[in-house]
Amino acid sequence: MNDESPPEADRAEGAPHPRETLRLFGHKDAVAEILASLGNDRMHHAWLLTGPRGVGKATLAWSMARNLLARTGGEAGKNGSAPTGLDMSADHPVARRVAALSDPGCLLIRREWDADRKRLKNWITVDEIRRLNRFLGLTATDGGCRVVILDAADDMNLSAANALLKLLEEPPGNTVLILVSHQPARLLPTIRSRCRIMRLRELDNAEMDLALSEAGITAESAGGLHALAHGSVGEAVRLVNEGGLELYGEVMDVIATAPSMDRAKLLKFAEKASARGAERRFDLAARLLDRALARLARTAAGMPPDSEVTSGEIETLRRLGASTGRAHAWAELQQELSTRLTHGREVNIDPASLLTDAFLRIEATAAL
DSSP states (O other): OOTTSOOOTTSOTTSOOGGGOOOOOSOHHHHHHHHHHHHTTOOOSEEEEESSTTSSHHHHHHHHHHHHHHHSGGGTTTTSSOOSSSOOOTTSHHHHHHHTTOOTTEEEEOOOEETTTTEEOSSBOHHHHHHHHHHHTSOOGGGOOEEEEEETGGGBOHHHHHHHHHHHHSOOTTEEEEEEESOGGGSOHHHHHTSEEEEOOOOOHHHHHHHHHHTTOOOSOHHHHHHHHTTOHHHHHHHHHTTHHHHHHHHHHHHTTTTSOOHHHHHHHHHHHTOTTOHHHHHHHHHHHHHHHHHHHHHHTTOOOSSOSSTTHHHHHHHHTOSTTHHHHHHHHHHHHHHHHHHHHHTTOOHHHHHHHHHHHHHHHHTO
16 A cells, blocks of 8 residues: 555554455464365355454455465466465465456455545445445456455445445355354344355464564563454554554553552543544554453452563452452442443543543552
8 A cells, every 4th residue: 555545444553454464373273174165166255253353354355365366267277276275375466366356357446545534434334235235236256256355344335235235135146155253242133144164363472572573573472462363463563653563551550550540641641642633543552451450450360470471460450340249340340440431432532531541449448
């Protein structure tokens, strides 16, 4: 993507797009299942790839697409034998066309750029599904397979979801639809029931390091990044690019002053994390506050982290989680604040007020 191109809804800033990522790390069972379907010529017409955000669902979807296109139609038999795995060389003609979004047998459906408002649309609309209908009305090139990737299916509004359901109820021949979903519970049950569901797990630390290296990212504080990213390469990329480790340190600096919080430090952090035009920083601060409370609840339950993300963190966690029965209180507060911060942003409550209130609730719980 060049400097003049609009942002892509399905791409983590600072990392290669999943269609440009030719190696998949982890998920051996999922790969084996897909290869078995490819080898038996019994590929299901619709796949639903679920799991936490950033663990490789889209990378797997694009790997599936490349292989389906390479194994069928005019590409079959070219460039040697068909691939034996999902990885593909960057100089393979299918890989080049897919990376450029120019393969006639492949269509990507995602939230599009609103040129008038200069931002990404909030939803995948029914117009995008109609574009899918037009694509499916075309004859597949050289009799090959057609592949549709919908990333993320969670972003469909109700009209788009109903239109997609009609396609799934009467699936077109020689076509595979691959739906990427971070929150499958948000999808219509009838959509889920018509798909072959595959859940991907979080990556372990070794797989994370390999995937980040492939993306050209070397983290100086690997332990802290592993702890906060929860096995998600996408989240790790965002943390590195947006200063997440430093921001987490600031979150813990405020929490460490509980149960008598330093008001000046609290207000300074809230203002900094919610400044005008810094919406992404607020979202990151909210996620990191959630991570801190989760680590606090686990510490109070007798399961402290193996290593600390920032200096003095474990001492703070042990001190605030020391009282009997405190684990339940911290876990409840984590859920309450996660819901409150999300809802508050949706209804446009002042973000500085939201963060200030969240820290004051932490102070009140610490004082119990």
